[in-house]
Amino acid sequence: MNINTKAMSLHKIQSEKNPQTLSLAMLPELDSLLRGSSQQQTCVDQILTLWIDKTLLIPALKLLKGMQQPFDLLFDLYAVDERLRLDKNTIPAKDFTLIYQLMSVSRNQDIRLKVALPQDQAHISTITGFWPSANWYEREAWDLFGIVFDDHPNLYRLLLPPTFKGHPLRKEFPGRATETEPFSLDDERLAIEQEALKFDPKRWGMEENNKNNDYMFLNLGPNHPSVHGVFRIALQLNGEHIINSVPDIGFHHRGAEKIAERQTWHGFIPYTDRIDYLGGVMNNFPYILAIEQLANIQVSERVKCIRIMLAECFRILSHMLFFGTFAQDVGQLSPIFYLFIDREKLFGIIEAITGARMHPSWFRIGGLAQDLPQGWDRMMQEFIDEFPKKLDEYEVMVMHNSILKRRAVGIGKYNTQEALDWNITGAGLRATGLNLDLRKTRPYSGYENYEFEVPTANNGDAYDRCQLRIDEMRQSVKIIQQCINNMPQGDFKTDHPLTTPPNQRSKQDIETLIQHFLNVSWGPVMPKGESCFAVEATKGINAYTLISDGSNTSYRTRIRTPSFAHLQMIPKMAKGLMVADLIVILASIDFVMADVDR
Amino acid sequence: MIELTSLLTPLAILIVLLLAAAWSTWLERRLLGIWQDRLGPNRVGPFGLFQVIADMIKIFTKDDWIPPFADKALFVIAPMILMIMTLLGFAIIPFSPDIQITEFDNALLFVLALSSLSVYSIMLAGFSSNSKYALLGALRTTAQMLSYEVFMGLALMGVVVIAGSFSLNDIVHAQSQYWFILSQPLGFLLFLFAGVAESHRAPFDLPEAETEIVAGFHTEYASMKFGMFFIGEYLGVIFISALITTLYFGGWQGPFLPPIVWFTLKTVFFVMFFILLRAAIPRPRYDQLMSFGWSILLPLALLNLLLTAVWKLTIGV
Numbered sequence: 001m002n003i004n005t006k007a008m009s010l011h012k013i014q015s016e017k018n019p020q021t022l023s024l025a026m027l028p029e030l031d032s033l034l035r036g037s038s039q040q041q042t043c044v045d046q047i048l049t050l051w052i053d054k055t056l057l058i059p060a061l062k063l064l065k066g067m068q069q070p071f072d073l074l075f076d077l078y079a080v081d082e083r084l085r086l087d088k089n090t091i092p093a094k095d096f097t098l099i100y101q102l103m104s105v106s107r108n109q110d111i112r113l114k115v116a117l118p119q120d121q122a123h124i125s126t127i128t129g130f131w132p133s134a135n136w137y138e139r140e141a142w143d144l145f146g147i148v149f150d151d152h153p154n155l156y157r158l159l160l161p162p163t164f165k166g167h168p169l170r171k172e173f174p175g176r177a178t179e180t181e182p183f184s185l186d187d188e189r190l191a192i193e194q195e196a197l198k199f200d201p202k203r204w205g206m207e208e209n210n211k212n213n214d215y216m217f218l219n220l221g222p223n224h225p226s227v228h229g230v231f232r233i234a235l236q237l238n239g240e241h242i243i244n245s246v247p248d249i250g251f252h253h254r255g256a257e258k259i260a261e262r263q264t265w266h267g268f269i270p271y272t273d274r275i276d277y278l279g280g281v282m283n284n285f286p287y288i289l290a291i292e293q294l295a296n297i298q299v300s301e302r303v304k305c306i307r308i309m310l311a312e313c314f315r316i317l318s319h320m321l322f323f324g325t326f327a328q329d330v331g332q333l334s335p336i337f338y339l340f341i342d343r344e345k346l347f348g349i350i351e352a353i354t355g356a357r358m359h360p361s362w363f364r365i366g367g368l369a370q371d372l373p374q375g376w377d378r379m380m381q382e383f384i385d386e387f388p389k390k391l392d393e394y395e396v397m398v399m400h401n402s403i404l405k406r407r408a409v410g411i412g413k414y415n416t417q418e419a420l421d422w423n424i425t426g427a428g429l430r431a432t433g434l435n436l437d438l439r440k441t442r443p444y445s446g447y448e449n450y451e452f453e454v455p456t457a458n459n460g461d462a463y464d465r466c467q468l469r470i471d472e473m474r475q476s477v478k479i480i481q482q483c484i485n486n487m488p489q490g491d492f493k494t495d496h497p498l499t500t501p502p503n504q505r506s507k508q509d510i511e512t513l514i515q516h517f518l519n520v521s522w523g524p525v526m527p528k529g530e531s532c533f534a535v536e537a538t539k540g541i542n543a544y545t546l547i548s549d550g551s552n553t554s555y556r557t558r559i560r561t562p563s564f565a566h567l568q569m570i571p572k573m574a575k576g577l578m579v580a581d582l583i584v585i586l587a588s589i590d591f592v593m594a595d596v597d598r
Numbered sequence: 599m600i601e602l603t604s605l606l607t608p609l610a611i612l613i614v615l616l617l618a619a620a621w622s623t624w625l626e627r628r629l630l631g632i633w634q635d636r637l638g639p640n641r642v643g644p645f646g647l648f649q650v651i652a653d654m655i656k657i658f659t660k661d662d663w664i665p666p667f668a669d670k671a672l673f674v675i676a677p678m679i680l681m682i683m684t685l686l687g688f689a690i691i692p693f694s695p696d697i698q699i700t701e702f703d704n705a706l707l708f709v710l711a712l713s714s715l716s717v718y719s720i721m722l723a724g725f726s727s728n729s730k731y732a733l734l735g736a737l738r739t740t741a742q743m744l745s746y747e748v749f750m751g752l753a754l755m756g757v758v759v760i761a762g763s764f765s766l767n768d769i770v771h772a773q774s775q776y777w778f779i780l781s782q783p784l785g786f787l788l789f790l791f792a793g794v795a796e797s798h799r800a801p802f803d804l805p806e807a808e809t810e811i812v813a814g815f816h817t818e819y820a821s822m823k824f825g826m827f828f829i830g831e832y833l834g835v836i837f838i839s840a841l842i843t844t845l846y847f848g849g850w851q852g853p854f855l856p857p858i859v860w861f862t863l864k865t866v867f868f869v870m871f872f873i874l875l876r877a878a879i880p881r882p883r884y885d886q887l888m889s890f891g892w893s894i895l896l897p898l899a900l901l902n903l904l905l906t907a908v909w910k911l912t913i914g915v
Contacts, residue, residue, distance in 0.1 A: 218730050218731075218734075219730075225812065239737075327880065330881065332879065332880035332881075333634070333876065334634045337634035337635055337636055338634070338635060403880045403881070404880045406883070407880065407881075407882065407883055407886075578885065579811065580884060581883065
């Protein structure tokens with residue numbers, strides 16, 4: 001009896017910790033809509049996954065979006081090419097699967113709808129009509145998989161150049177340059193490429209003139225001082241007023257998702273660092289957690305604590321750069337230098353711990369690359385004693401400046417509903433007053449044991465977005481302090497056959513040595529399954545969805561990055577404002593082009 | 599002999615000014631470096647002083663490229679206009695009782711005329727470049743300079759009323775009792791704002807706001823033609839500083855030290871102040887700058903003129 005209640009209470013705690021456990025019975029409207037036509041799939045991430053018929057998709061999505069306690073965030077939309085799956089017979093789809101993953105803020109639950117598409121009829125109707133943020137996601141799926149979305153307003157290539165042939169995330173498309181013809185740019189091809197680059201306002205959905213005036217079209221980027229990387233915005237201007245703006249992305253596309261299908265599970269870790277290149281180990285976090293969820297690997301408290309500490313360090317590092325560039329883009333030249341000096345100090349600590357500065361690739365499956373070095377706590381303590389005072393000073397210098405306030409207050413404003421419609425997460429969403437932080441709502445890696453607040457603001461403008469990130473830095477300092485005070489003892493790597501690097505036993509025992517040898521040469525073989533893990537990254541919610549068919553590489557790795565969604569909202573935010581306001585908006589979004597294009 | 603000195607003085611002043619403008623780039627970079635917790639150029643020569651020479655060699659040997667889509671004649675003339683207009687302005691500045699190129703009664707009007715003319719340089723540069731960023735920059739500059747011209751002129755009138763003359767020499771002599779900064783504090787502030795805007799320096803550097811419109815009107819310029827804009831900007835800063843010194847801070851007057859030293863010290867102080875502004879203040883938006891000018895500075899300038907006139911008529915100095 002006693003044991004039973006214990007088990008009950010344990011179960012209760014677990015379900016509280018895992019709020020995403022959702023069943024179809026909890027959604028009676030959806031159940032009656034589907035009338036038993038759906039097929040449920042069990043995934044290791046416990047997200048309710050339903051295979052539904054193509055014709056039922058739009059009613060189902062509309063229902064979920066409009067119901068009581070709605071699924072208001074189109075968290076992700078992506079495709080999978082199922083044709084080469086080893087465990088193909090376990091799933092209904094023969095060729096392609098289209099996955100719509102929704103998140104409900106009020107329920108704190110996710111749902112995943114899957115639609116099977118045969119190769120000869122790989123088309124489906126668009127959902128941009130009622131879910132504006134689907135636009136780019138659908139274009140991406142068309143670009144990379146060739147899935148046609150009927151009635152889509154502009155189904156053009158998004159990440160790849162307009163002249164690109166083929167759909168590279170399809171399995172038949174070669175993943176290595178050596179498998180293709182060597183690239184050459186002869187005159188004929190050059191002419192074709194040049195022709196494709198010509199700017200045609202109509203193709204971008206802009207009119208050249210109206211009755212009264214001709215518009216000016218300004219090409220902001222891909223090389224421009226304040227687009228932070230290679231990002232292009234085509235502007236339709238009337239004087240300096242923005243009539244329309246169309247972001248153009250893809251200049252930083254490296255096919256990270258394709259690379260993930262070729263690298264071993266372990267070998268892909270360094271690639272994740274470079275997705276949001278200011279996030280460092282923050283990118284390892286969702287990837288590693290998704291793998292550990294897939295393979296059911298438990299890590300020690302020490303590992304959890306170190307991971308959190310490093311991740312919060314990178315949150316501070318990323319926010320510092322954001323803060324400095326924000327001030328610089330508004331025309332304040334000095335703060336960036338002060339922040340770089342502090343950043344340098346923190347990078348010094350990161351370097352002392354991990355051996356690298358921006359891209360440590362330090363998390364491992366089931367642990368970390370190394371234990372903390374001696375004296376790490378003293379260095380870290382020194383920094384967090386000193387940094388908040390400096391931050392106060394910088395805050396006065398930048399945020400209390402009346403010119404900056406005039407430039408940023410009320411600029412690029414949106415409300416919570418708009419933010420959710422456009423798939424905005426992170427500080428951009430919290431600035432509208434909605435308190436959504438995965439560290440609080442779905443604590444991972446032991447965040448529930450830390451005391452910190454989630455700052456929010458009410459206006460949802462550029463100024464609030466900047467102010468929030470400053471407050472977040474203070475909370476991160478608080479978390480790091482708790483890590484220093486309560487660093488648990490324990491192993492820095494779990495004793496599990498799939499973890500790397502190997503444990504000491506491999507030197508004595510031939511079986512573990514073989515396992516080690518295979519893990520290193522082939523790479524560890526992960527069990528079959530689907531695992532999605534989302535973390536509150538520096539710029540918003542970053543999630544990795546891994547589909548394993550039981551081999552040494554992932555069958556499909558989907559990287560859901562926050563910046564991708566955020567850039568899509570620029571036209572809405574910038575409409576009617578001036579070019580100088582657009583710069584403030586861009587600065588306040590805090591995006592990294594590598595994070596957008598992957 | 600007299601003819602020779604009358605030729606040599608302008609030449610000497612010209613050379614000194616150009617060198618001063620060149621070295622003020624070094625001064626700016628070093629000061630910004632110090633204020634921004636870094637070093638600035640400190641490698642070439644003592645304190646990095648020869649950095650300017652290295653930069654000059656670089657800028658002179660760069661490809662003097664004229665974009666094929668530009669209007670060649672105007673494109674070449676534009677930077678010259680700026681240099682010439684700014685340099686001409688120095689002709690009437692009394693550097694010391696004996697060092698002055700020329701002197702005439704309406705010197706202050708001459709200054710205003712020149713600063714109006716230098717707008718052409720920027721306008722032509724922007725239009726002849728035939729580039730969108732240059733065009734936006736030129737539009738901003740033209741609007742900004744024309745508006746701030748108005749307040750500049752009105753702010754100066756306070757000084758003219760008190761001194762009772764447009765001649766800079768008379769104005770300097772009128773300050774032998776007290777500096778005009780004491781009787782014209784508001785006028786000084788207005789003139790300072792207008793001066794910063796006229797020389798389009800940060801925070802009023804909207805014409806070349808690099809985070810917004812790349813390099814503004816001189817986006818397409820390279821080599822020495824860019825150098826002329828660059829040096830022209832620093833000449834403008836020195837000119838405005840020299841004017842502030844002359845009009846509000848007693849010109850070359852001061853105890854113990856020779857007049858030219860006083861004049862230089864005061865001017866360098868204001869040049870440094872211009873640089874400090876750049877290190878400290880963010881940039882307002884273009885329309886905010888314009889409305890600040892027309893709805894705040896203009897009424898204040900008129901008020902200042904009115905009060906000065908009332909003071910002059912009632913108390914009479």
